[in-house]
Amino acid sequence: MPIIPDLDFSIGIVRIRAGLAKQQAEVEATLPEVPDVKTRDIWVPGFNDEDDEILMRVYEPDGHSAPSAGLYWIHGGGMVVGAYDGNDFQCKTWASQFKVPIVSVEYRLAPEHPYPAPLHDCYAGLRWMYRHAESLGVDRQRITVSGASAGGGLAAGTVLYARDEGEVAVRAQVLIYPMIDDRDVTPSNHEITYPKCWNHDANQWGWSAYLGDLYGTDDVPLYAAPARATVDDLRGLPPTFIDVGELDAFRDEDIEYAQKLMQAGVATDLVVTSGAFHASESYNPKAPSSRRILAARLDALGRALT
Template identity: 50%
Template sequence: MSTDQSPAGQAPPVPFDPELGAALTIIEQQMSGTLTSVDVIPELRQSMDMMPAPTAEQLSRDGAFEVEDRVVPGPAGAPDITLLVCRPAGATTPLPALYHIHGGGMVFGNRMVGVDVLLDWALELNLAVVSVEYRLAPEHPHPAPAEDCYAGLAWTAEHAGEPGIDPDRILVAGGSAGGGLAAAVVLMARDRGGPALIGQLLLCPMLDDRNDTPSSLQMAGLGIWDHAANEVGWTALLGEARGGPDVSPYAAPARATDLSGLPPAFIDVGSAETFRDEDVAYATRIWQAGGQAELHVWPGGFHGFDMMVPHAAISRDAAAARLRWLRRLLAP
């Protein structure tokens, strides 16, 4: 990572929360590599594969959840996709469901990423969790990831009775790239007359391929996912179209010209990260279109701070705010 000195005329970086900043120093020392170009993605994936994902047995939490993979049809003409389904054991009635899309900059990750946190919410609120395995860029550029996520959502709603889900109480959630894809499938569902979702939980979502907001430039070289890494992720997804005039809102939801008619949104982001300004703008535009959005900007938070430093005071505050929103959303 680079130093925190700013080019002439550019605002200095936002300082990290002291507790998070101390942890970030250690995290950076342990990182196995840097996303400097599309070419290094396979190597970085291999280093991440050395960190095993939780098994179905571990996710069951000693029998608290019934855990299974379901292979369901993918988009037209594309391969089938796998959905990880976790349902509280012994549930006898259809349950609300959280449809989860994992993060990883559009180029990393799998359906297991981030599920542990969701199961905490599922225990608290008696939810089912469905996590989708989508194809990754650059091998599978847009529209493959978004279409995979939408196909999994459509199947979940249409076949809700099979995993014991209430089709009228499905919300979409995701963090980082998963947050951007979650926002995209919400737009797709609206535009295609698809599932009637009750909410969208967007955690530090990756929304804007143009990568030119003040926060993207202000925090360049700092934190976990900076301006350079963001450019690589979007280039992997969009190729030469990145930043140009013809990018679909289903690839980069910040490109949407109409944010009306969307389900209530929860959006949060750190003040000291690349995505701060695009996320604040997205919430603002939802309000301007007459919609509901709850926005939190966590002071001194870097990208993914709550997952990487979950016991920090600000991380606990962020987790509590999300749970409160979910509880209100799901109240009878």
């Protein structure tokens, strides 16, 4: 089990990113190989003609029978850290288990690139996957969008944007403790102050970096902060799975979002795990709470990817 460092924002974003990347690489180095999954990196067009190309990683399992379902993955990191290859083992394991291609997107990070740049990159990557589904061996009507933490928030925003644009069909969304509310008002957001997990201060830092001049205003679009959506805003979304821990700062916003989805007529599964903090299953996957989380998540993915 890796040691969880305190979150220290005073060292600056460059050092934070370098430290977290080093920690992630050390963890990944201890994990077993997944030999039946091949990876390749590709560059795809950006959101607009003037945008730079976007880097993505494709995970392709041996024994894949085309056309199959496909998974579009968006990494977490509070909108400010993380990378498309940061969940390599997870993506390889899922690709191997479900025998489906997975595509992971490298989106631009705040504060250098505030909203809407990260969302635009995520949507552009999904749009490319949808348009090129046949070359990936994927049925374009069976693409699930998933992400964790900030990636879960970007996944929710991307799916909302895709519904409204009408270019891309999404079969389901699997939102892992998604970061979706910038308003800093829920009890759980204020309760979680422990320095070794994503807490109230970290959340303010991440949202202010992501929203830039929009932060603290009433002008934040629902694509940026999906928790701002009304029930009517959520109608017509695909089946949704949300999981969050009892001790997660995102607990209340995720529960409320699931409730609004249900009220909007969206088939929704919500799993709240007692004793779990933000991303706790990543630090101790053998803990009883982690086993419950991972089992529920795999069940949701299995249903979406069949």
